[in-house]
Amino acid sequence: MRYLPHTAADRTAMLAAIGVDSIDDLFKDVPAGALLSGPIDGLPPHEGELGVERALGRMAARNVPAGSVPSFLGAGAYRHHVPASVDYLIQRGEFLTAYTPYQPEVSQGTLQTLFEFQTQVAAITGMEVANASMYDGATACAEAVMMAARLTRRDRTVFSGGVHPHYRDVTRNLVDFTGGTLVEADPDPTGTETLLDLLDDQTACVVVQNPTLFGQVADLSELADACHAKGALLVVVVTEVVSLGLMTPPGDMGADIVVAEGQSIGNSLNFGGPYVGLFATRQRFVRQMPGRLCGQTVDADGKRGFVLTLSTREQHIRREKATSNICTNSGLCALAFTIHLTLLGETGFHRLAELNHELAIAAADRLSSIDGVSVLNSGFFNEFTISLPGPAASIVDRLAEEPILAGVPVSRLYRDRPDLAPLLLVAVTETTTEDDIERLAIALGREVAQ
Template identity: 65%
Template sequence: MRYLPLTDTDREAMLAKIGASSIDALFADVPEEARLSGPIEGLPLHASEMAVERHMRRLSRKNLAAADAPFFLGAGAYRHHVPASVDHVIQRGEFLTAYTPYQPEIAQGTLQMLFEFQTQVARLYGCAVANASMYDGSTACWEAVAMAARVTRRKRVVLSGALHPHYAEVVRTMAKFTDDEIADALPTLQGTPDNDGLIARIDEETSCVVVQYPDILGRISDLGAIAEAAHARGALLIAVNTEPVALGAIKSPGELGADIVVGEGQSIGVGLQFGGPYLGLFAVRDAKHVRQMPGRLCGETVDAEGKRGFVLTLSTREQHIRREKATSNICTNSGLCALAFSVHMTLLGEKGMRRLAAWNHSLACEAADRLARIPGVRILNDSFFNEFTVTIGTDAREVVRKLADDGVLAGVSLGRLFPQVDALKDGLLVAVTETTTREDIETLASALQEALA
């Protein structure tokens, strides 16, 4: 039985209201080659529930799970151990079914959790204020760019060439609707980031400079010098962090002068999950910018009887009031993922976070040392946390596919991330976490050496 609540008359009225000639006109921006002209070939028009279950199980057996192979993938999504207690807490009914607290007086538990989450993110990032989460790291990056334009009243955005290409693409896509000028670049295979070249692109019209820390090649920049150069020209520095565990070992971006710090929180408490849902983190170093932040903020207060309570302090979107004048169209938060992040952070504590970071870095150093002994392999990085780039003298995409067929997930090829840059095709991004064993490292090294022989 199909549920079609709208009549043809209803649809015609809506199309007339928005000025569209047909429903197909709503998809005009989708390239013709990406549109379906009919049913998907090979997909039956109907099937029983049991038949679908059998079919999906057969498909699932083709997957190679992260836990079933030596795993060195990273580039913005990392495999970390998530304690069972995290899942136990987030599966509680009062958390699992809770939605955005529009009525905070009946959502004290959710509000308290978000308040704790904000505190953890602010301290991790070295900032004054963090919001109650966003959708993911890439959209948080764009929201930071849009916020910088509001603060500086400028429209030129300087992107580091070493920013994750997916984040850069989101920024470019959204900028089409805001007329921001995007000054981007591409990374080069060198041991240290080209900070001098980045600084040279900042001018008096620049609203913000966007850098990744550590960057897409795993290198760690001197954010202080970039912040000083940006501030000298009246621009803001936006620091993007895709691996929050790194901040247990290196200085926070806020401490180094970043004005807005955003990133992906997936590494803490959230599994890989086939690429989502993930968790966007967003914080500002100076509280004076709080009303320009997207999303929402929870605060602590007392009620009429003096009892501690939590409230929705700011909802800067205010779509129900400001509508098109709102600072953002973000209308919710990744609440369950934020809860998982907060529970995991609470279990770790500061000492645990530092130990976890040290463990990651130590294993990554072992892996780099082992891979460096393979003929034809060169370690690119002068510095790194748990992710580094190697060059292997041949197209890394082919090597990655061959090793995957042999049951080794060797890393992410730069040719996959930057297919338009031929000079990067022999680069391989290798990530190591606490879930990596020394046996995994030896398996990768042996398989890579054999593939390059």
């Protein structure tokens, strides 16, 4: 077996050095009857690289990669172009096969990139500090709500109807188990909801998304003021971080905690994971922030270096009193994020956002020219909602046969809401071509006319 260095002679010699006769002498503490006498039934024997490539290649070939067809899928995961050097660099063994940087003298590579990552995340969100990443945007959102409850000593959370339902469900799950209350506004495709009626002086935080699930963008400054007047925090979710290259960031609108899905920068779609959750807040809240943090310091020679810090908040020290049970971050995805954002820089990040927005405007204008199709959003970034005369899901399924991946039908996320069934989320990125938009428009026009 190619991954196991020992020969039979090695094993024999090593058993002798240990002073036992057989390997099972080392398993003598296993209760009699529970120790298996041979390989488990029903699973194949070992296989060479070629065989494994064939087996998994066959499964991969049964799928339609989003990049192989016109694709307009978004709703929290976006297909962007990732420069080749990103994937090369993250596959360097020194990054790929290192552990959490607990030994800082031999982990400065990982630590310095985390410090750069934290600085980049704080910059794009317009916040003061950021942690070293979370599992994904949805879990980061749930952690933000827990953090707001600790800070305000309140346990009521208000969710906007524009937040991605997965984020709401993950949060609700944790809130239910910890005995809090989650109040939820009705789904809000047009961005006209007012949350002020739901806000009271028992509210720990209000969670909104910008752009919303439906693509609508809004200035949140007034909402932030209203929250603060009630002693509540404003948590802003961003599922498409490229928008931060063009839009005033949540930090400038008065957000107290910003959580985001960082997949768009540096990371492939990967059928939903692994992704990278971003988490940023105000300096004064840092001790209640979950997750790992990297900090700057000096070494014994007085040279600048980096360490994991404030770890007494974390589970491995604080145990049942930790701010969160989280142990890992999403290190390699955060590294990909950092490298891609470094390549983009100020100039590229802004231009990338502009490009996405320009193409989305072109797509919205083209699609709204179709009889029976209307765009619902007054303002959007690179995703918008269109209303169709019939159920969007069946049209999407038919177009998939062409194949065109026409977008995400809202019913995929809101199964129990027939009133939302005609709505389709359409996302456009720099990978979308004018030809893609035209093909979608023609196909939609045909379907709608039927």
